[in-house]
Amino acid sequence: MFLPSRRILAAAAGAIVVAIVVFALTAVAAVRHNRDTVDRPQLSVAVDRTLRYVGPYLFCDDVAKRQCDPQRTPADIPVEAGQSIIVSLPDYISKRPWDVSVQYLYPNGNSTITSTPHLTPGESLIILKSTRQAMVAQIELHVPSAVQDTFGNLISQAVWAIDTLPPGYAPESQRS
Incomplete structure (x- = not known):
C-alpha cells in the first residue's frame, strides 16, 4: 500500500x-x-409622444442597516408649458403607501411644493400639467420604510426624482 x-x-x-x-x-x-x-422598480413616464422609464433616485434594501444603492441623478424629462406628464407606477409602489411631492414654479420666480400622501394601495397613475402660470419643475415619489429618524418621521425606502423644467426656462421675473 x-x-x-x-x-x-x-x-x-x-x-x-x-x-x-x-x-x-x-x-x-x-x-x-x-x-x-x-432590476429596481421603474416608473413609466410619458410626455407628448415620448415614453421613458425612470429608475429610482435612491433605493434601500434595508434602511435600518443603511444598505442602499448609491444615490443617482434625477431623471431629466422636460415638460413645456401646455404639456402634461403622465407617470405610471409599478406594482411595487402602487401596492403600498406612497407619497408624491411636486414643485411648481411661477412666472414671478416663486415656487411651491405640494405633497400628497397615498395611503390606500391601488392608485397607479399621476397626471400633471405645466402651464405658463404654473410650471411643473420637479416630481419626487417616496415609498416610506418603517424606520423613523430622530424626529419620528418615516425614512424613505425608495425615491424616484424627475426634473421637468425645459432647457433654458427662466421665470418672467428673471428674463432680461
Whole structure:
C-alpha cells in the first residue's frame, strides 16, 4: 500500500484550503454583483409622444442597516408649458403607501411644493400639467420604510426624482 509523505499531505491540504477560499471569495463577489444589478422598480413616464422609464433616485434594501444603492441623478424629462406628464407606477409602489411631492414654479420666480400622501394601495397613475402660470419643475415619489429618524418621521425606502423644467426656462421675473 502506498502512503504519501507528510509533505504531500500538507501540500494537498494547503491546496484544498486555497480552493475553498477562492470559491468563497468568488461566491461573495457574485452575490454582491447580483445585488448591485438587481432590476429596481421603474416608473413609466410619458410626455407628448415620448415614453421613458425612470429608475429610482435612491433605493434601500434595508434602511435600518443603511444598505442602499448609491444615490443617482434625477431623471431629466422636460415638460413645456401646455404639456402634461403622465407617470405610471409599478406594482411595487402602487401596492403600498406612497407619497408624491411636486414643485411648481411661477412666472414671478416663486415656487411651491405640494405633497400628497397615498395611503390606500391601488392608485397607479399621476397626471400633471405645466402651464405658463404654473410650471411643473420637479416630481419626487417616496415609498416610506418603517424606520423613523430622530424626529419620528418615516425614512424613505425608495425615491424616484424627475426634473421637468425645459432647457433654458427662466421665470418672467428673471428674463432680461
